[in-house]
Amino acid sequence: MNITPRGLATGIASLTGVALIAAGPVMIYEGVHGQHEVRSQLSEQLISFPAKGSASLPAAQAAYAGQQVTTGGQAKAYADMIETHIKEATGGKTYSQVSAAAMAAPNDTKLAGQKQTAFMGESLRGSLMGAYQAWEVTYLVTGLGLAFLGIGVATLAVTGLTEVSRRKLHVPDTIAALAENPSPGQPLM
Numbered sequence: 001m002n003i004t005p006r007g008l009a010t011g012i013a014s015l016t017g018v019a020l021i022a023a024g025p026v027m028i029y030e031g032v033h034g035q036h037e038v039r040s041q042l043s044e045q046l047i048s049f050p051a052k053g054s055a056s057l058p059a060a061q062a063a064y065a066g067q068q069v070t071t072g073g074q075a076k077a078y079a080d081m082i083e084t085h086i087k088e089a090t091g092g093k094t095y096s097q098v099s100a101a102a103m104a105a106p107n108d109t110k111l112a113g114q115k116q117t118a119f120m121g122e123s124l125r126g127s128l129m130g131a132y133q134a135w136e137v138t139y140l141v142t143g144l145g146l147a148f149l150g151i152g153v154a155t156l157a158v159t160g161l162t163e164v165s166r167r168k169l170h171v172p173d174t175i176a177a178l179a180e181n182p183s184p185g186q187p188l189m
Helices: 005-045 059-064 072-090 095-104 109-166 175-180
Strands: none
Touching: 005 072, 005 109, 059 072, 072 095, 072 109, 095 109
16 A cells, blocks of 8 residues: 555544544533533522622622522622622731731631631632633633534545545546546446
């Protein structure tokens, strides 16, 4: 068997196209499945934004009033709301600042309370930001799956068209012309 560089390149391009076509739908499925998982996990937590007009609903999150957190965007908005509440509770200090102050004054119950509030708030905020990031990654995975599928189809199409154009096919106008110039290696009848 004589393998030419062109034949090898065509074979590699074809295999790449097939691999991309196979990987594309898997990635699309995983992206969609990942979003369903994030939605399911958030829904099970039963986290809801405060009602419209509530003092605990910052103006930046007013559009989410009364909604249950079920998507990545909502998780981020709720995490941002928690951040606002933590800053209000601690006078704008971070958890590490409040914790250091509480350790320096172990009998200060106000600082101990702020430390507890900041810790719990930052823990929930971190979990919600993790859900938001996972949600965003599902878009990336789905998009890459679509790109892989498209690139795979394009690769196979170009490879196929290149091979067809490489093999020059001569179709005679009449049967008599075919009898005069038969294709090499092909029997006439």
